[in-house]
Amino acid sequence: MPDLSFRVVSVEAVARAAAPLMNFGIEIKNAGNEAIHAIVLRCQIQIEAARRQYTREEQLRLGDLFGEPERWSQTLRGMLWTHAQTVVPAFVGTTVSDLLVPCTFDFNVAATKYFHGLEGGEIPLCLMFSGSMFYELDGALAVAPISWSKEARFRLPADVWRRMMEEYYPNSAWLCLRRDAFEQLMEYRREHGMTSWEQAIEDLLRTAQQVAVS
Numbered sequence: 001m002p003d004l005s006f007r008v009v010s011v012e013a014v015a016r017a018a019a020p021l022m023n024f025g026i027e028i029k030n031a032g033n034e035a036i037h038a039i040v041l042r043c044q045i046q047i048e049a050a051r052r053q054y055t056r057e058e059q060l061r062l063g064d065l066f067g068e069p070e071r072w073s074q075t076l077r078g079m080l081w082t083h084a085q086t087v088v089p090a091f092v093g094t095t096v097s098d099l100l101v102p103c104t105f106d107f108n109v110a111a112t113k114y115f116h117g118l119e120g121g122e123i124p125l126c127l128m129f130s131g132s133m134f135y136e137l138d139g140a141l142a143v144a145p146i147s148w149s150k151e152a153r154f155r156l157p158a159d160v161w162r163r164m165m166e167e168y169y170p171n172s173a174w175l176c177l178r179r180d181a182f183e184q185l186m187e188y189r190r191e192h193g194m195t196s197w198e199q200a201i202e203d204l205l206r207t208a209q210q211v212a213v214s
Helices: 056-061 069-075 110-117 158-168 179-191 197-213
Strands: 004-013 021-030 035-047 079-088 094-102 122-137 140-145 151-157
Touching: 004 122, 004 151, 004 158, 021 035, 021 158, 035 094, 056 069, 056 110, 079 094, 079 110, 110 158, 122 158, 151 158, 179 197
Parallel strands: none
Antiparallel strands: 004 021, 021 094, 035 079, 035 122, 122 140, 122 151
């Protein structure tokens, strides 16, 4: 049976897609000599947050996720980023396959908060693979599962994510509100004759700051 190993050899943002996509180049190597006909490959990507250092500013920005920095020894844990899948075509020996990973700028998603909270450096990832491989055995087609123990670690430059989001959402961010909060904000905007959501939010912030000062 084929014995596959996986390694991330490249990463880049996909330009001009319908939504943000990151393309991971996955090197797949078969230690055996079987001809691989195809692989249905699934991947779960985890952020290994404890495997990097954080500046004081980053710690403050990540307070939503991990609490006060003094408690990080108990709260700083890994988190799920996303799932992705692809079909790898036939190969013998070694191949490199594209794994397209959808990304979101929704700040209700923990991974988005994490990425946005970093000033730079690298994001430690663990890619855990599963799926099915189809290969040639004694002249016939055979199928076998990919072991759940197959994984690859990779340090994603934070700037790749930041540049991608700036390309897809220049000078903007997505914020999802509860329906009742949105209705109140819409009513406030309409009552005050404001032409944009930014104007309504900025006006509310100014009012809150004035109350705090007084």
